[in-house]
Amino acid sequence: MLQPHAIPQALPVGAGHLVRTCGKAADALMGSRGCLFTFHRVAHSARWATLPNRDFYIDLTFLDQLLCYLARTGWQVVTVEEALERAARGRNGDRYVNFSIDDCYRDTFEEIVPLFRRHAMPVTLFVTTGIPDGTMPMWCAGLEDALIARDRLTIDGETIETHTAETKRNAYAATAARWDGPEAGARYDRFCRENEIDAAAVHRKHAISWEMLEALRNDPLVEIGSHTVSHARISSLSPQDAFAELHDSRERLHAKLGVAARHFAFPYGRSGDCGQRDFDIAREAGYASTATTRKGIVRAGQDPYCLPRNPLNGAHRNLTMIELHLTGVTGAAARVLGRV
């Protein structure tokens, strides 16, 4: 196990007890309860301060602590397949958690799966097949690496100075907001040309490969699902293009790994990013379930094509927020605030 250091791990005095008491009362009232978490990448604590896109990562030491905490407090970590079975069964007092990794970078293979293995817990990989195929521009990683390494960059034709961690974070956020969408690849190409960045080397450094996925394919603790071919926002596509993203990624996983993926996660995953049309397309493409990033918990009778998932990101460095996810408080608050 990793040694915890410098990360607050306890709930404020009294808060944990209150949340757990509410949770137990909720269990008794609501039967079974599942909480699905998702995240993208992990980072070691020592790198934290240097990451311009830190919300894309979860602290590896904290994740280790979280898995210990779940085991200690009686939550069972399960695959999506088993989560669906438990939701269908709806046994009173059943409590389960799933972790899914979206996109899948090299650290999924090198850090995340080994950590789950050490805990003897399963983990779900939602693979964007354009990553191991080398067809998805990895602009997030390329932009972040360049900001870490350099204090001056040309972005969208404008030269900017980024000498501090804060200016690097701000530059990342502003650029990502401009680039997000179908033009991202072209903008990243230009960025690489103007700053003499080797996009292929960035890809090799960060992408998960088919060889790595092949090595994970038969691991009983690894469940492999799909996350499109190109990480497109599915709701923005024509029905034909949306179907192709879901269908072709499933076919690709089958051709390369012999895996018949049963579960799919929508990129971005909020209400505006996927809706009923897209859930229907997923069913037609052969999936047994689809996951969103709408916060909430899974209860008995859950619609498998609109699974709630709670994103974990850089802000999750203590267990208080986790407890709020586990009890469904964050999902309820998100619905009240219209952030779904």
Ligand SMILES: [Zn+2]
């Ligand atoms: Zn994603």
